[in-house]
Amino acid sequence: MPVDLDNSSTASGEASVSSSGNQSQPPKPTAKKKRNLPGMPDPDAEVIALSPKTLMATNRFVCEICNKGFQRDQNLQLHRRGHNLPWKLRQRSSKEVKKRVYVCPEPSCVHHDPSRALGDLTGIKKHFCRKHGEKKWKCDKCSKKYAVQSDWKAHSKICGTREYKCDCGTLFSRRDSFITHRAFCDALAEESARAQTQNQALVNPNKESDPNNQAVDSSPPAPPPAPAQPQPQAQAPPAPPRPTGVMSSVLPNKNPELPENPPQILEEAPATTGLNGSCSSTTSSSGNGSTSCSVFASLFASSTASASMQTPQTPAFTDLIRAMAPPDPPTDLARPSSTESISLCLSTNPGSSMFGNAGQERRQYTAPPQPAMSATALLQKAAQMGAAATNASFLRGFGIVSSTSSSGQQDGLHWSQRQVEPENSSVAAGLGLGHCDGGSGLKELMMGTPSVFGPKQTTLDFLGLGMAAGGSPSSGLSALITSIGSGLDVAAAAAAAASYGGAEFSGKDIGRNS
Amino acid sequence: MMQFTEAPPHPLHHMTSFSNLTMNKSHLRRTRPWPGFPTSKSLGSLGDANCMEQLLVHCANAIESNDATLAQQILWVLNNTAPPDGDSNQRLTCGFLRALIARAARSGSCKMLAAMANAHSHLAMDTHKFSVIELASFVDLTPWHRFGFTAANATILEAVEGYAVIHIVDLSLTHCMQIPTLIDAIANRHEVPPLVKLTVASAIEDVPPKLDLSYEELGSKLVNFARSKNVRMEFRVSPSSYKDGFANLIEQLRVQHLVYAESGEALVINCHMMLHYIPEETLVAIPCTNSSPYPFEYSSTTSSFRTIFLKALRSLDPTIVILVDEDADLTSNSVQCRLRSAFNYLWIPYDTMDTFLPRGSKQRQWYEADICWKIENVIAQEGLQRVERLETKSQWVQRMRNADFRGISFGEDAISEVKTMLDEHAAGWGLKKEDEDLVLTWKGHNVVFATAWVPA
Numbered sequence: 001m002p003v004d005l006d007n008s009s010t011a012s013g014e015a016s017v018s019s020s021g022n023q024s025q026p027p028k029p030t031a032k033k034k035r036n037l038p039g040m041p042d043p044d045a046e047v048i049a050l051s052p053k054t055l056m057a058t059n060r061f062v063c064e065i066c067n068k069g070f071q072r073d074q075n076l077q078l079h080r081r082g083h084n085l086p087w088k089l090r091q092r093s094s095k096e097v098k099k100r101v102y103v104c105p106e107p108s109c110v111h112h113d114p115s116r117a118l119g120d121l122t123g124i125k126k127h128f129c130r131k132h133g134e135k136k137w138k139c140d141k142c143s144k145k146y147a148v149q150s151d152w153k154a155h156s157k158i159c160g161t162r163e164y165k166c167d168c169g170t171l172f173s174r175r176d177s178f179i180t181h182r183a184f185c186d187a188l189a190e191e192s193a194r195a196q197t198q199n200q201a202l203v204n205p206n207k208e209s210d211p212n213n214q215a216v217d218s219s220p221p222a223p224p225p226a227p228a229q230p231q232p233q234a235q236a237p238p239a240p241p242r243p244t245g246v247m248s249s250v251l252p253n254k255n256p257e258l259p260e261n262p263p264q265i266l267e268e269a270p271a272t273t274g275l276n277g278s279c280s281s282t283t284s285s286s287g288n289g290s291t292s293c294s295v296f297a298s299l300f301a302s303s304t305a306s307a308s309m310q311t312p313q314t315p316a317f318t319d320l321i322r323a324m325a326p327p328d329p330p331t332d333l334a335r336p337s338s339t340e341s342i343s344l345c346l347s348t349n350p351g352s353s354m355f356g357n358a359g360q361e362r363r364q365y366t367a368p369p370q371p372a373m374s375a376t377a378l379l380q381k382a383a384q385m386g387a388a389a390t391n392a393s394f395l396r397g398f399g400i401v402s403s404t405s406s407s408g409q410q411d412g413l414h415w416s417q418r419q420v421e422p423e424n425s426s427v428a429a430g431l432g433l434g435h436c437d438g439g440s441g442l443k444e445l446m447m448g449t450p451s452v453f454g455p456k457q458t459t460l461d462f463l464g465l466g467m468a469a470g471g472s473p474s475s476g477l478s479a480l481i482t483s484i485g486s487g488l489d490v491a492a493a494a495a496a497a498a499s500y501g502g503a504e505f506s507g508k509d510i511g512r513n514s
Numbered sequence: 515m516m517q518f519t520e521a522p523p524h525p526l527h528h529m530t531s532f533s534n535l536t537m538n539k540s541h542l543r544r545t546r547p548w549p550g551f552p553t554s555k556s557l558g559s560l561g562d563a564n565c566m567e568q569l570l571v572h573c574a575n576a577i578e579s580n581d582a583t584l585a586q587q588i589l590w591v592l593n594n595t596a597p598p599d600g601d602s603n604q605r606l607t608c609g610f611l612r613a614l615i616a617r618a619a620r621s622g623s624c625k626m627l628a629a630m631a632n633a634h635s636h637l638a639m640d641t642h643k644f645s646v647i648e649l650a651s652f653v654d655l656t657p658w659h660r661f662g663f664t665a666a667n668a669t670i671l672e673a674v675e676g677y678a679v680i681h682i683v684d685l686s687l688t689h690c691m692q693i694p695t696l697i698d699a700i701a702n703r704h705e706v707p708p709l710v711k712l713t714v715a716s717a718i719e720d721v722p723p724k725l726d727l728s729y730e731e732l733g734s735k736l737v738n739f740a741r742s743k744n745v746r747m748e749f750r751v752s753p754s755s756y757k758d759g760f761a762n763l764i765e766q767l768r769v770q771h772l773v774y775a776e777s778g779e780a781l782v783i784n785c786h787m788m789l790h791y792i793p794e795e796t797l798v799a800i801p802c803t804n805s806s807p808y809p810f811e812y813s814s815t816t817s818s819f820r821t822i823f824l825k826a827l828r829s830l831d832p833t834i835v836i837l838v839d840e841d842a843d844l845t846s847n848s849v850q851c852r853l854r855s856a857f858n859y860l861w862i863p864y865d866t867m868d869t870f871l872p873r874g875s876k877q878r879q880w881y882e883a884d885i886c887w888k889i890e891n892v893i894a895q896e897g898l899q900r901v902e903r904l905e906t907k908s909q910w911v912q913r914m915r916n917a918d919f920r921g922i923s924f925g926e927d928a929i930s931e932v933k934t935m936l937d938e939h940a941a942g943w944g945l946k947k948e949d950e951d952l953v954l955t956w957k958g959h960n961v962v963f964a965t966a967w968v969p970a
Contacts, residue, residue: 111676123676177650180694181650183694183735183736184694192742
């Protein structure tokens with residue numbers, strides 16, 4: 001079992017004490033350090049409440065030579081050095097410097113509460129500006145306003161770029177659309193794969209000196225319209241510490257000194273901790289390190305998968321992922337206590353670029369599906385089925401069933417042609433009613449007078465009443481009925497498919513007439 | 515034990531007799547008072563939608579009373595009135611017509627139709643399987659989903675300010691389509707981006723839109739994308755389904771909650787048009803406490819999975835819960851009520867369609883097939899198979915309050931971003947602020963609501 005975090009760090013020969021130094025060991029839950037996270041500060045930290053004025057003052061410490069203002073005395077002192085003025089840096093006390101956190105001056109804000117104080121001065125300042133400040137930076141192009149100058153600058157860079165082009169050739173007029181497409185497009189996967197192989201050759205030498213470089217190294221060249229912002233690692237102030245202990249996903253990809261973790265350990269870690277512990281495997285290929293592939297089975301990972309994840313070959317990765325898939329189908333719901341799941345936990349590790357290609361083959365467009373079968377087609381099918389034996393027409397197929405209730409198909413097939421015709425025309429009359437305005441027939445039909453729509457009504461009665469209801473002296477209506485009737489006559493006389501066309505024609509005819 | 519108190523019944527629920535159909539309120543609601551917006555091309559009068567709706571209800575009645583003769587007559591009439599390539603109301607009616615045929619076939623009242631449906635039982639399954647790129651451009655066509663994405667992202671961004679670890683649980687119908695823009699926003703906002711953990715539930719394959727990519731592959735793309743933005747991200751699939759109120763997922767979150775709660779990890783629950791699939795009260799009561807997949811105290815004999823889920827969610831003390839869903843009530847046990855309700859809601863996607871999809875396009879077929887799937891599910895299915903169980907905003911608000919959540923307002927940023935987004939779409943779309951919530955409207959009718967919640 002892995003023991004102490006710091007020990008493992010030194011054992012691996014990493015001199016750096018950066019926050020992401022010790023990723024290779026699955027930490028124990030007990031080893032979780034108190035972290036001073038912005039928003040959830042260490043209770044021991046000194047809580048600083050600045051007035052809005054002080055907070056927004058940019059130049060509390062002013063250089064007497066050039067009048068440049070600084071937020072911190074320390075910075076001013078460093079600046080004074082440039083003028084060859086006497087300077088003095090406050091010495092760090094031998095004891096650990098007390099962590100400071102800052103609350104938002106706005107009383108109604110959640111960050112006004114010391115328990116939600118933010119960890120750095122810049123952070124609280126930006127927060128205060130964004131949330132409670134005046135938006136005085138206005139984009140000339142789109143009039144969008146910003147309270148923080150840097151937000152405005154970032155926006156200005158991309159505003160007005162009305163066109164975004166993905167490397168796959170697709171054009172987008174909106175950033176959101178572009179971003180969403182970009183995330184899933186194979187072009188990104190290919191690009192990052194390329195970028196990583198290049199970067200690896202270039203950057204490997206400093207890898208061991210500063211594992212933090214990873215983040216920068218592995219980020220691909222920024223796509224022109226949406227530049228990725230490299231982290232300012234070098235000048236990063238006492239950055240909010242990252243929770244490296246629990247879930248590290250930044251891993252030095254080449255580190256020969258790093259003791260290979262035997263797979264057993266990897267399996268044990270989550271098993272023994274039960275809930276916690278990120279389980280990492282490092283596999284450096286001995287020679288060049290370019291195929292290094294690290295997989296983190298995090299807290300979430302099913303512990304049994306760890307051993308197989310050792311395989312260093314990149315192309316096999318997708319398969320691994322598939323292999324990691326939970327053994328039981330998702331529909332299996334009877335697993336109350338199951339915490340099995342899969343975790344893909346990759347971040348800035350260059351070795352994992354093959355991920356992007358995982359879906360390539362499947363990405364092909366699937367064959368265009370059959371258009372949804374329409375209701376018409378359904379009915380037609382029904383009619384065909386019912387009438388198949390005698391090749392009766394579509395209309396007859398329907399007339400049959402409706403007039404013989406549910407007594408079965410055979411009876412229906414004996415329905416004769418001449419019975420069909422009057423019936424159909426009267427149905428058409430009802431149909432016509434539906435389309436003349438709501439005034440006369442429609443109302444009555446639609447109101448569903450029991451005598452019309454009563455469940456026990458026979459077909460012919462229904463239709464007769466329908467006719468009666470529609471028998472208004474409107475010439476337009478009768479013309480309509482005639483036209484429909486004739487359309488249906490044609491339909492009834494023709495054979496199945498053709499007759500259907502006729503019926504549809506009459507339907508359209510109605511539309512035009514009304 | 516808290517029981518869900520039902521919102522006042524829909525006025526339509528009382529409309530069971532035929533005699534006063536013309537007095538129906540829906541007359542008023544069907545009037546779409548938007549001069550300059552032609553709704554109907556060939557059969558232009560406003561009466562048409564009403565007429566079709568009522569024919570459909572008659573037909574449903576006939577089917578329910580096993581009157582095959584009448585049912586088939588009306589089907590025949592409707593079939594001629596509502597061609598599948600007609601105007602938006604005709605196509606809407608056609609969708610319902612199909613659904614009624616399927617219902618008739620299932621209920622066995624029309625033998626011929628039953629035989630036919632058996633022979634073509636796959637018909638309901640003709641929804642398109644999207645490639646991930648297709649789906650991305652598909653959801654991008656209309657504010658239907660983008661509205662929720664935009665409002666949610668802005669609110670999430672604000673809620674997680676200052677956290678170094680953000681755990682996003684994405685319970686979304688759209689297969690993570692919201693996530694790239696969220697990652698992008700996180701990356702742009704923070705100099706040192708936080709660690710993003712993304713958890714999704716795996717078992718939603720049976721509901722459209724369907725994706726032809728496994729979630730593992732989808733996740734690897736997202737992780738890769740996040741890396742390109744310098745955001746560290748972990749992706750995790752939890753084999754969990756709405757059918758039991760995501761019991762498995764909740765259990766996993768509960769275990770993690772014990773570990774991470776005090777470590778300063780923000781827990782974001784993003785529910786995008788997904789919670790309405792969880793069985794609610796009108797579905798038969800959960801058998802009994804013992805067999806419930808929820809292992810602990812949330813279960814009680816009278817609660818539905820929907821109630822249990824929300825209470826379990828509350829116990830996780832999430833930093834923020836975003837609930838976005840379609841604003842309609844499709845939970846009634848009466849098929850006629852559901853039909854009316856669905857008809858008076860689903861005209862909207864048909865009506866909007868002409869503004870963003872050309873006739874005859876492939877995407878339009880996919881789009882319509884997905885709506886038809888929904889109609890058929892509401893009309894033809896019953897019991898556990900009927901999964902489209904939408905509830906209105908007020909019903910959800912009540913549920914959330916009962917689960918001890920407190921609604922919070924959407925910020926100025928969220929509202930202005932939604933407005934900007936809507937400007938990119940047709941003029942009929944609008945934004946309405948109701949209490950704390952945002953509502954997407956089409957020609958003044960509520961379409962989708964977005965609400966944000968914190969533990970009370």
